[in-house]
Amino acid sequence: MAGDPVTMDLTTCSAGDLTFAIGRLEVSDSTRVELFKQVLREALQVNLAVPARPAALDVEAAPTGDKPWIVEGTGPDGEPMQAQSRIFNKGTTVFQATVIGRRLAPEVVDFFFSSIRAPP
Secondary structure, eight states: OTTSOOOEEEEEEEETTEEEEEEEEEOSSGGGHHHHHHHHHHHHHHHHTSOOEEOOSOOOOOTTSOOOEEEEEEOTTSOEEEEEEEEEEETTEEEEEEEEESSOOHHHHHHHHHTOOOOO
């Protein structure tokens, strides 16, 4: 990733037609944290084949101050998909929290993001 080998831990859970995911990776060089966050945003865009955009909604920032990124595109089966993702860091640990589904209910997405706590 960004020219460096990296291992990303990923935990997922499916409920109904939604998939919730939290990924975590360690960046060896603190000056590259923002680059790794950008690479994760770009990967989200590639996975749904459309540009991501910062949320234009009145969505509260995560505890880290990052706003969600929203992607609307198509899944591997060609069907419409939506995703919202928050990419943030605590020191050199970068986190990506994402909800993906055919249609995202705002109250479900808000609950997921508001429940996230970075470890101390």
